[in-house]
Amino acid sequence: MIPDRPIAVAGAGSIGCFVGGMLTAAGRNVALLARPRVIGEIESHGLRLTSFGGFDQTIASSRLALSEDPSILGNAGVVLVTVKSADTAEIADIIAEHAPADAVIVSLQNGVGNTAALRQRLPGRRVLAGMVPFNVIAPGEGRFHRATSGDIVIEQDDARTAAGLAAPGLAMRATDNIAGVQWGKLLVNLNNALNALAGLPLRQQLAQRSWRRLFADQMTEGLAAIRADGIRPVSPTPIPPSWTPSLLRLPDVVFETLLGRTMKIDPEARSSMWEDLQRRRRTEIDYLQGVIAEIADRHGLPVPLSRRIVALIKRAEAEGKGSPGLTPDQIRP
Ligand SMILES: NC(=O)C1=CN([C@@H]2O[C@H](COP(=O)(O)OP(=O)(O)OC[C@H]3O[C@@H](n4cnc5c(N)ncnc54)[C@H](OP(=O)(O)O)[C@@H]3O)[C@@H](O)[C@H]2O)C=CC1
Numbered sequence: 001m002i003p004d005r006p007i008a009v010a011g012a013g014s015i016g017c018f019v020g021g022m023l024t025a026a027g028r029n030v031a032l033l034a035r036p037r038v039i040g041e042i043e044s045h046g047l048r049l050t051s052f053g054g055f056d057q058t059i060a061s062s063r064l065a066l067s068e069d070p071s072i073l074g075n076a077g078v079v080l081v082t083v084k085s086a087d088t089a090e091i092a093d094i095i096a097e098h099a100p101a102d103a104v105i106v107s108l109q110n111g112v113g114n115t116a117a118l119r120q121r122l123p124g125r126r127v128l129a130g131m132v133p134f135n136v137i138a139p140g141e142g143r144f145h146r147a148t149s150g151d152i153v154i155e156q157d158d159a160r161t162a163a164g165l166a167a168p169g170l171a172m173r174a175t176d177n178i179a180g181v182q183w184g185k186l187l188v189n190l191n192n193a194l195n196a197l198a199g200l201p202l203r204q205q206l207a208q209r210s211w212r213r214l215f216a217d218q219m220t221e222g223l224a225a226i227r228a229d230g231i232r233p234v235s236p237t238p239i240p241p242s243w244t245p246s247l248l249r250l251p252d253v254v255f256e257t258l259l260g261r262t263m264k265i266d267p268e269a270r271s272s273m274w275e276d277l278q279r280r281r282r283t284e285i286d287y288l289q290g291v292i293a294e295i296a297d298r299h300g301l302p303v304p305l306s307r308r309i310v311a312l313i314k315r316a317e318a319e320g321k322g323s324p325g326l327t328p329d330q331i332r333p
């Protein structure tokens, strides 16, 4: 059992507001630790949750606890960590100071290092890894839109946290191989940077074979690196990681049919890294392609495409002009 106290969201942006909102819609008591910009939107417009399947519900701000003050974590039974990876250490220190010692802490972040970073700064606490396969975008005015399909996966524990957190419209399942699941998601997240550099909606980008070839080539580099490290990734889709590069290289019509059978992806979907560039925020590139490059270095493997993409994203971050709108030819080293 998880403690029967509020579910707090530490760093409520796209994922935190959507997940926290769905839990509130299901009657759970939710507290959002958020920035004033996000709080202002929800106070003015309510928290509007929409999804690719037609779901559309607005939660009145009075149904949620909302604050930029970390003391909002004070009575939490569960803390969902939904900050970007660069903010994990800081949020861990906030949790250490403000959340009850018996609260279960669940990371819903991308990347493979956040849970270890939380555990290191939160010794003796129950910290679980999670993986969110679906995309959420934040078009503004308090709306958080789930633009792709998939169920949340959480590390299995004796308290059955995944089952305790699941809600209608927000399926969660437990796994005894969360590390494999996180590595599988990291490989999929290698497209986040391409999507950010392209400045195109995900569906439009993935409809073009030239973009998919770049994605496939990066995934091939990534698979070689992580296999050299003895890692066995588990795919977040029904397609095994080792098949994905070949499938990405298929002609457009064949790929489109296959994609339609494996996942739902609506025209609004865009990667969280695209949103970071648009909002002039630091991206998670060091935690995605950066990790592949670091492993490749240790094994003496060449990963020129991953390195080139790290450099292009860093350049876009430094320029602070949003997505540079590059073509695949401008990206290839
Ligand atoms: N968006 C998506 O579709 C998906 C995202 N993910 C992963 O989920 C994680 C969260 O992503 P996402 O929701 O997109 O990120 P967002 O940037 O939308 O949300 C994080 C929010 O936390 C805020 N924040 C950071 N530190 C604090 C603090 N100390 N107090 C209050 N608020 C704070 C940030 O503010 P500020 O902007 O000021 O830093 C931001 O508003 C990432 O690891 C991402 O990769 C996983 C699957 C899909």
Ligand SMILES: CC(C)(CO)C(=O)C(=O)O
Pocket: 110, 132, 133, 134, 135, 136, 148, 188, 189, 191, 192, 270, 271, 272, 273
């Ligand atoms: C788009 C998605 C769901 C998969 O790459 C994602 O994880 C993100 O935007 O960060």
